[in-house]
Amino acid sequence: MLIGDLLLAHGLVTAADIELASHRQKENGGRLGDNLVALGVLSQDQLDKIIYEAPQAPKTIADTGIQSANLLRIMFKAIYVNSLETASEFSAAIKLPVPVINRLIQEAGDRKFLEALGTTDQSTFSENRYVMTEAGRRFALESLQQNQYVGPAPVSLENYQDRIVQQKITNERVEQSKIEKSFEKLVIAEDFVRRLGPGINAGKSILLYGPPGNGKTTVAEKVADIFANIIYIPYCFEVDGQIIKVFDPAIHTPVLKESEELPKSGLRREEFDGRWVPCERPIVITGGELTLEMLDLSFNAHAKYYEAPLHVKASNGTFIIDDFGRQLVSPEELLNRWIVPLESRIDFLKLHTGKSFQLPFDELVIFSTNLSPDDLMDPAFLRRIPYKLETVGPNKSQYFDIFKIVAASRGLEMTEEILDIVIDELQVKNSFELACYQPKFIIDQVLSACKYQGMDPHFTHELVTDALKNLYTSNAQGAGKTAAKSLSNSSASLAAAQ
Structure with a gap:
């Protein structure tokens, strides 16, 4: 993850700006961001804000928040499955910076898991090649028996909890003009949009109800698309040694697209933590297929790791329950499942081992129904949905x-x-x-x-x-x-x- 890529994703610079700053960097030295500031492309405050918001790369194993033994297992599974040989390949596979990888390699060497084979023959740079010993292969296979997750290293539960709070949806103020622009191509009552705006900015739950065919789903999708901030989603996180996958390409939209045309030299890729993916705020839409099981951790008994539930993948974004009341699960069961998270903004999840943990419940939940709200939920739950808007037929x-x-x-x-x-x-x-x-x-x-x-x-x-x-x-x-x-x-x- 590069600072130039992040600035591009935020719309603060152009590719031409980065190229110009790169030329200046070669002549005068310094970091790319500082050269962009010197050129007047962006302010120091804008640069500092982007750097502050992005997860910083760990400099040591302790900085990762994950025990070295677990990181070693992650690395060896990647080496075994993908036939990797060099520190840079290990780094790319598990998304940890090379200095941390080198410390893991040293630990693996001390345990006789890796042997050095000499250096690579590269025109630009050379680095040591490594091969697993017999003990290393046994360690990799044992690690795969423990769980078959192969991919980026997890972040800690504590880091994930802190990140959800840091980038909560209410941090983003959605101005009245932006909401009005979003709905300008729709024929819709002015008072409806006026009442909708406070609900969007509050980040609390919204109930859209009324006769079928009058735009509840369209309104919900428009609301979800209004948010513009970039947030950071972990590939996975760890709880008591258990891996829980979060990043889902079907839900999360990364904002960085690697471009070979942009200058890459000297941009300090390791400044930011590659275990996090910069994404648009997620949007999850579920309808009649929703079940209670989809709101709990899903444990793959064969692969022995977890998939995060839908509402966790929607963290810091929008969760739309379309056709509420027509789900496979009854409205009462669904509402009972969420009555605590909607009230306390905290959700409790449980591993198959019996271990429970909590995550901040930060998302804009939109219920959309053409059934009577009074028939779907009791007054106690209606009270927990602070914004209720009726969509009516047109005159x-x-x-x-x-x-x-x-x-x-x-x-x-x-x-x-x-x-x-x-x-x-x-x-x-x-x-x-x-x-x-x-x-x-x-x-x-x-x-x-x-x-x-x-x-x-x-x-x-x-x-x-x-x-x-x-x-x-x-x-x-x-x-x-x-x-x-x-x-x-x-x-x-x-x-x-x-």
Whole structure:
């Protein structure tokens, strides 16, 4: 992890700035960051803030927070599985700086686990090559029998706890203008956005409820995307010698992309701890598939290490429970599982050995449901959700605006004549409530019909009424009828112009 990469990820410098500073560094010496400050590219305060926030590389084995015996096992598993030979290869595999690796190599040599083979033949630099002795191979195999985790060294539980607190979501102030900009392409009531803003900045739980198809999921996803701070996620952490994996490429988005075009000389890669991955704030979205087991440590009995639960992977980010009340687990069980974390902001987890430990519970939890909140949870739990916002169906004017936005994005012109056809069919003839998802559904149907008939996309009375017939079934009678649930959950809610 390089200081230049971090500055790039934060948007404080450009690749050209780094190249210019690198040339200055070659002429005048000093560190890259200091040369960037001297060039006026960024301020000393900005540089200090980035360096302070990033985990610093350990200088000694004690600095890692992990016992040397456990680090030695991690290193030997990597050597055995990946056929590694040099200190730099060991360092890249387990993400510890070379000085710490050299101390582990010395310890391995004292225990007759490694033998030196001489130096590598490299044009730029040379380093010693090592091979495992028979005792070293036995140690590696014993380590793999203990657990089959092979990868970056873990961080300590204490370091992980401190890091979650240091980068908590409430540290990031989301300004009103940023929230309004995020929702500017949606047709949504001003008072809804005004009430939503304090909930986002509080970092407390939010309940979105209301009829289906009116944008609850869209709002939740927009909220999650608002946060911009870079945080640090460990590959894994250790509790009583047990490995618990946290970093998940399906959830965590790294902000650093190695570029061969950037100058690398003299940038002091070992300044920062490679066991942590700089990432965007995570977003976890779960729906009907959520079970209680997914909120507990998952122990792989074969590999003998743990996978962190979903909400731990969402730490310092956003956890969205979509379609709340339709999970495999009952609402009561789920709420009982989280009633303490939501109140105390601390969660307790247990290893299969019986050892319990705690982690800070720092994430914005958003419950989204089209069921009645009073039917889902009792007053005691409702009290623990401080922000409750209802998404309601649009009025006729808002509905027309949604239709025009979506139609324009698909190359169609929406007229009041077509709107009258839709309103007559939905509300007069069939007593349907207007919903935000309906315009996109109707437009998609019209476009498909035009494609089938070989016509240029356009609205007609016939095409619109045919589309509306696919919005509901013939036995949907009476007031308050709603379209099929699968349609009402359309991601086009609130008329985001696609």
